[in-house]
Amino acid sequence: MNHALLVxxxxxxxxxxxxxxxxAIFIAFLLFGALESFLQxxxxxxxxxxxxxxxxxxxxxxxxxxPISYVxxxxxxxxxxxxxxxxxxxxFYQDPKNFLLMFATDPQAYLQVYPKIVLPxxxxxxxxxxxxxIAVGRIVANKNHWKIGDHIPIxxxxxxxxxxxxxxxxxxxxxxxxxxxxxxxxxVLMHHKYFxxxxxxxxxxxxxxxxxxxxxxxxxxxEKQVDAMFANSPYETSTDTAAAFNKAFVAQVGNIALIVTxxxxxxxxxILLIVGNTMVMAIRERTREIGVLKTLGFSxxxxxxxxxxxxxxxxxFGAALGLGTAxxxxxxTRRYLEALIPGVHMTGAILAAGLGWAIVLGLVTGAVPxxxxxxxxIVSALxxx
Amino acid sequence: xxxxxxxxxxxxxRFVKGKETITIFDNLDLDIPAQDYVAIMGPSGSGKxxxxxxxxxxxxVTSGEVLFNGQRVDTLNEGQLSRWRAAxxxxxxxxxxxxxxxxxxxxxxxxxxxxxxxxxDRRRHVAxxxxxxxxxxxxxxxPREMSGGQQQRVAIARAIVxxxxxxxxxxxxxxxxxxTADEVLEILALLNREHSKTVIVVTHDPEAANHAKRTLHLNxxxxxxxxxxx
Ligand SMILES: Nc1ncnc2c1ncn2[C@@H]1O[C@H](COP(=O)(O)OP(=O)(O)O)[C@@H](O)[C@H]1O
Ligand SMILES: [Mg+2]
Numbered sequence: 001m002n003h004a005l006l007v008x009x010x011x012x013x014x015x016x017x018x019x020x021x022x023x024a025i026f027i028a029f030l031l032f033g034a035l036e037s038f039l040q041x042x043x044x045x046x047x048x049x050x051x052x053x054x055x056x057x058x059x060x061x062x063x064x065x066x067p068i069s070y071v072x073x074x075x076x077x078x079x080x081x082x083x084x085x086x087x088x089x090x091x092f093y094q095d096p097k098n099f100l101l102m103f104a105t106d107p108q109a110y111l112q113v114y115p116k117i118v119l120p121x122x123x124x125x126x127x128x129x130x131x132x133x134i135a136v137g138r139i140v141a142n143k144n145h146w147k148i149g150d151h152i153p154i155x156x157x158x159x160x161x162x163x164x165x166x167x168x169x170x171x172x173x174x175x176x177x178x179x180x181x182x183x184x185x186x187x188v189l190m191h192h193k194y195f196x197x198x199x200x201x202x203x204x205x206x207x208x209x210x211x212x213x214x215x216x217x218x219x220x221x222x223e224k225q226v227d228a229m230f231a232n233s234p235y236e237t238s239t240d241t242a243a244a245f246n247k248a249f250v251a252q253v254g255n256i257a258l259i260v261t262x263x264x265x266x267x268x269x270x271i272l273l274i275v276g277n278t279m280v281m282a283i284r285e286r287t288r289e290i291g292v293l294k295t296l297g298f299s300x301x302x303x304x305x306x307x308x309x310x311x312x313x314x315x316x317f318g319a320a321l322g323l324g325t326a327x328x329x330x331x332x333t334r335r336y337l338e339a340l341i342p343g344v345h346m347t348g349a350i351l352a353a354g355l356g357w358a359i360v361l362g363l364v365t366g367a368v369p370x371x372x373x374x375x376x377x378i379v380s381a382l383x384x385x
Numbered sequence: 386x387x388x389x390x391x392x393x394x395x396x397x398x399r400f401v402k403g404k405e406t407i408t409i410f411d412n413l414d415l416d417i418p419a420q421d422y423v424a425i426m427g428p429s430g431s432g433k434x435x436x437x438x439x440x441x442x443x444x445x446v447t448s449g450e451v452l453f454n455g456q457r458v459d460t461l462n463e464g465q466l467s468r469w470r471a472a473x474x475x476x477x478x479x480x481x482x483x484x485x486x487x488x489x490x491x492x493x494x495x496x497x498x499x500x501x502x503x504x505x506d507r508r509r510h511v512a513x514x515x516x517x518x519x520x521x522x523x524x525x526x527x528p529r530e531m532s533g534g535q536q537q538r539v540a541i542a543r544a545i546v547x548x549x550x551x552x553x554x555x556x557x558x559x560x561x562x563x564x565t566a567d568e569v570l571e572i573l574a575l576l577n578r579e580h581s582k583t584v585i586v587v588t589h590d591p592e593a594a595n596h597a598k599r600t601l602h603l604n605x606x607x608x609x610x611x612x613x614x615x
Binding site for chain 2: 001002003005006009010012013288289292293294295296297298299300301302378379382
């Protein structure tokens, strides 16, 4: 026997109550782990957007195209270093559910706008010179088991070909490796030229123009300048930083960060009350026993430590179960999730934050009973008959 | 080393209840020599439990001095009292007060968790204490699986396992039938006789008082002593 055994014996004394508490804590941390992982997937996309990268889309919204000539007009403005077109292709592989984050672009210009993408020289040359070539993010390649040199048929849910078919044949020429930017590792990039000569509509247009500036300090004035240049034209524009654009994109899905925060904090508040209240009752039930322990010579601090250990053990065990299950669930469904939210996974930081919250939960729910255990007077605990 | 186990010097104990002050005892003097076996009797509410709690350092006196082995204990702080109790005093209650989640052996082992003894030594001490109360074969039983008399014997084993000088017993046979009560009283007498324990028993049971070397009657805050006739 030792103090630890005493603590676990106390936890086990009401099996049903302990199981219910663990389930409550488990659910809260399952939610926390899963939702935080989604959120970090969204944020990863936003953070990877360099501060000096701007995006221009149609003022109506990003699904309405802009003339391709705008790319050159934007590139020619002072303070702008590189610009590229980037058109949604709506690609999917084999099954419409296997949706690809696929764009038609000008490969040379794209690589200038995203200088962090470094392709092996032979892959780069192959892609730039192959009109049917695609460059594919590592995550997508792995998911679909694609290798360099593969011939890959891809269909579009938006466009059809002049010859009536819906499928395009591509050669996989290059794989993008950029672990810090999961969005870049999730894209499929085709030549805008190939796009333009095969689609039945939307020729000579692009859904967005991405460009870099000489310095983030110029961004505000350049944003205004670009939009002013196209004001009162049939295609008015809206220009923003890539980060803001990504945020706006996410905002269309709903203010996910806020929802996550609300759901998680509600769940936490609820279990804090449930566990805290239950701990208080559990310790109150044991008032006489605590009085006896104190009579035997167990000091107030020892009693408090045992009570805190009890609440801490409950919180940590429940949290470990919840976070572990969230991790397993994310790992098992990662293939599917990554098509929707590139980079969704439980990071070490989320795990650490979860365990941190578990410690907070253990401390807070144990605090009141530990304090009363510390202060409990033996004579009143032993009671008078 | 004093020949006295406990000495009370002009001890008063008062409770303030609203506007009223209840005096339990006033300027009480008492000497309990080492290896004494005292029974304390008296009407309900006369302050017997309070006296025992004062001796055991779990209740404070309002004024006066409490000495153990010639040393003041009424001046110790809470932490010091905890250590003092663990080392010197064993408590036995009317309702046994065992931990329901622990086996007999684990209950008996509890006080040893506060010592430096290793687990092997602890187990040896526990076995000795349980043998002494005649429950060597019940070590794995839980309190709910034992009779009242057996539970009280486990409580006695718990009280003596760390070998304290003094046993403070508050109506130890109050909840037992005659036969089991006598068994418990035999054990207390044995502990006094063979193991040199100072035993102080608060009781309503004349038989319990008969086992003692002397009986003190507490009434209205004063003692009337009656030494055993036989
Ligand atoms: N905390 C307290 N507050 C007020 N009165 C108390 C308190 N503790 C004990 N008393 C009173 O002190 C008296 C003696 O109690 P107690 O020592 O339990 O008596 P006994 O054990 O002889 O029956 C009783 O009248 C009881 O009501
Ligand atoms: Mg009493």
